[in-house]
Amino acid sequence: LTQSNKTSELVVKSRTGNLSSIRDFISSKASDAGLAKDSIENIMLAVDEACTNIIQHGYKGMNPGSIILSFRIESTRILVQITDFGQIFEPVETPKPDIEAALEDREFGGLGLFLIYQTMDNIDYHSSEDGNTLTFTKFFNSDD
């Protein structure tokens, strides 16, 4: 690892057309950090899912607002913070979907969240007057 405690930021409008820019940003920064390909793909997916939720639910009924991505490399881990100014969305209160449920019993809103839980090592959510911030942690030495 050549860099430590380095933070990069990307600010985009909450439009689905920006998801590819969001993934490119994460992929580029995670590659710079020396993460393995599987870990890079997992962070990209988790951030995509979180931003999709913000765009489709957080800012629902509002004009497209800002999504601020911050990517921070520390000695043992990567921290990705996603800040928005839409409606509060508390991920820890959303139940995980029963992936073995019969077809007709499934609800699909929770799939993205389920993927986030499967791929990230830690998830933290904080909401205040200054916005909603979701923080993902991925350790360098974790298997996935």
Next chain:
Amino acid sequence: MAEFGTSIENKGDVSVIKLEGYLDAHTAPALENNFTELINDNRFKIVVDFRDLAYISSAGLGVFMAYIEKIRNNSGDIKLAGMNEKVFNIFDLLGFPLLYEIFDTVEEALQKYNESKGLDTK
């Protein structure tokens, strides 16, 4: 930037939807249109070719959920084929192999339809 594309090829009574690129919440509507068109044309036997799909998020997986009941109610199916390992892993995490037939190749998926047809006529 052409980040996602689809094309449809009919092979007898089976339609093959070929996917290319990145399937996410932004590009999923293009695939929804494909399914809507096929259903409107009464073409319910569908194979989805994933060989050139680089990426999928849950919004992409949701498309397959949205149409499967209608298609199966019309004696059809959506069979999936040719996924790379990463894409398969996401389907697998979400339990899709219990709900969909997933094949290594498009040819195997087509073969499965042909075998079923043979059984129907007996």
